[in-house]
Amino acid sequence: MTASGAALLLGVGALALWPSAADATGDGRQLYLDNCAACHGAELEGQPDWRQPLPSGRLPAPPHDASGHTWHHPDRVLREIILRGTAAVVGNGYESDMPGFEGLLTEAEVEAILDYLKSEWPERERAHQARVSAADAAAGG
Template sequence: MGVLRSFLWTNVASGLVVGGLIFAAYAIWHYSGAEATSRVSADVISQGRQIYADQCAACHGANLEGQPDWRSPLPSGRLPAPPHDASGHTWHHPDDVLFRIVKEGTAAIVGGGYESDMPGFGDVLSDPEIRAVLSYIKSTWPERERGYQESVSDAN
């Protein structure tokens, strides 16, 4: 009986150690991943700022302010370019929607014959460049808007 008890305790203890190591590895992976996604490097934000200036500012404004009266349709029936600062609605959308809008264009995402002057940039920008632009835009938002946008992104 002593040998069996010793054998069982050795295996239980080994299982606890291995289980603990697996949990610790998972916790490190999970929480470092969350840190990495919430803290974008200054280099990525700087790259995004430059891409924004080159590709987006002509319509959305050098300071992310959008076009005047962006909620009122133009004579064409299309809406002006919205702001990407906290006064706009960009921060209401999850990351996957924002990415697709930049890559495919607003009309492709909205569908149903919706017309927009926002083209897709999938042929102009790589996926990492699109993410850099979005990281730059998000870096300008106050904490409340960033927090809200992160929560809707996490919910998806």
């Protein structure tokens, strides 16, 4: 075998060990199902009447599909909400049933969940969310 042939085989072998985007999305889906679906729905549908306060005064869990507002927020805000919880991010006495997952989920797991959510959005919502995230990052967010 030539040196270039051996290098090619090593490269192909390394690629086989590298997780594909589909694998990462599958991991994100499983992480979502394990940590988020109990409130936000297995199909990203959220809780019924998610815009109407519950008797507690808190809002139900919103959907994460295109019918919700998740795609309106930049990645930075979505990461903070997942890690710290909605009340901590909103502040000013806002109350929410959304807990923070800091210490329970790693940053890589949060990214995998976000990648999964984005993979389920139509192109228009993905493009909008990418623009919002880019503008937020450019502004120092």
